[in-house]
Amino acid sequence: MKNTNLLFYRSGYKAKVDWGRGKVVVVPPRQVDDDGQGIWFLPPRERPLRGLSSRFANLRNTKKKGFKADFESFVAEFGLLGILGLPGNAYKSPMYGESWEEEINWWLHYASEVYRLLRLYRIIRKARNNKDYDAEGALEEILVFKQAYKISYTGKLQDNSQYIWTEHKEETPFVDAVWTENETETGQCFPETTPPIEAASYVLISIVSRNLAGGIILGKGKVVPSKKSPMGYSIVEQRYTNYLLAAIYNDLWELIRDDQPVNVCGYSGCTNIFVPQRKTGEYCSDACRVASNRKRKAQAQKNNGQ
Ligand SMILES: [Zn+2]
Numbered sequence: 539m540k541n542t543n544l545l546f547y548r549s550g551y552k553a554k555v556d557w558g559r560g561k562v563v564v565v566p567p568r569q570v571d572d573d574g575q576g577i578w579f580l581p582p583r584e585r586p587l588r589g590l591s592s593r594f595a596n597l598r599n600t601k602k603k604g605f606k607a608d609f610e611s612f613v614a615e616f617g618l619l620g621i622l623g624l625p626g627n628a629y630k631s632p633m634y635g636e637s638w639e640e641e642i643n644w645w646l647h648y649a650s651e652v653y654r655l656l657r658l659y660r661i662i663r664k665a666r667n668n669k670d671y672d673a674e675g676a677l678e679e680i681l682v683f684k685q686a687y688k689i690s691y692t693g694k695l696q697d698n699s700q701y702i703w704t705e706h707k708e709e710t711p712f713v714d715a716v717w718t719e720n721e722t723e724t725g726q727c728f729p730e731t732t733p734p735i736e737a738a739s740y741v742l743i744s745i746v747s748r749n750l751a752g753g754i755i756l757g758k759g760k761v762v763p764s765k766k767s768p769m770g771y772s773i774v775e776q777r778y779t780n781y782l783l784a785a786i787y788n789d790l791w792e793l794i795r796d797d798q799p800v801n802v803c804g805y806s807g808c809t810n811i812f813v814p815q816r817k818t819g820e821y822c823s824d825a826c827r828v829a830s831n832r833k834r835k836a837q838a839q840k841n842n843g844q
Pocket residue numbers: 803804805808809810821822823826
């Protein structure tokens with residue numbers, strides 16, 4: 539597995555969940571050392587762990603057992619997402635920025651989007667590797683394509699010099715890609731002849747790259763003298779971010795770029811998505827492996843008893 543090419547600078551603030559107010563809030567003071575003369579040493583930059591996007595995505599399900607504990611431990615480990623609100627529509631990038639508190643709803647909004655994107659990626663990858671796989675059937679659970687209409691108005695002048703407007707809805711040769719879960723727009727539209735899997739790949743890549751916009755800074759990494767380069771130096775590119783949400787989308791971007799597999803947990807009581815550590819990894823956690831074995835044994839005993 540390739541290493542991530544992202545450096546994450548944390549704010550130095552810890553955060554916690556305030557369930558009563560429905561917010562994730564900063565916990566002062568700033569976790570920094572100073573040199574005795576008021577100059578702060580910020581925490582060292584770090585390379586986020588692979589699998590950050592799937593861990594975040596699994597926070598989406600508020601009904602899941604252990605939801606609160608999982609949410610709290612993620613917040614305690616990583617701090618705030620680094621957003622100032624939710625964008626007004628599906629065509630906009632996240633509102634990256636630093637604040638003192640974030641609504642839990644914003645977290646759930648992005649966790650469920652990252653989850654849907656990971657599911658899409660898994661379907662697209664599986665469709666390519668397995669010809670017998672019913673990719674279009676699986677796709678419908680995540681993404682649907684709806685007829686796009688052209689809406690226009692004509693006005694008719696009345697005797698009182700006011701207009702009466704009539705709406706006209708015309709079918710177009712295009713379809714809108716819409717999330718199945720909540721029927722919200724993805725912001726992507728296609729000619730109706732586009733094969734669904736092809737359209738799904740496009741939706742995936744455009745949303746991930748749009749959500750990196752404004753969150754990632756591209757800079758220079760190592761600079762070494764080189765005779766081959768016209769500048770006399772070879773420069774390694776380095777990505778930086780101050781925002782956890784951008785690090786999450788970057789993780790997703792790198793998963794796709796490196797063609798890493800993602801799995802859905804094999805335990806029937808769990809729908810978590812995860813990056814398998816070994817090729818055989820079937821469960822998202824040891825807890826799910828144990829729960830699944832227990833269930834299988836209980837089932838076997840029941841069958842023997844009959
Ligand atoms: Zn699981």
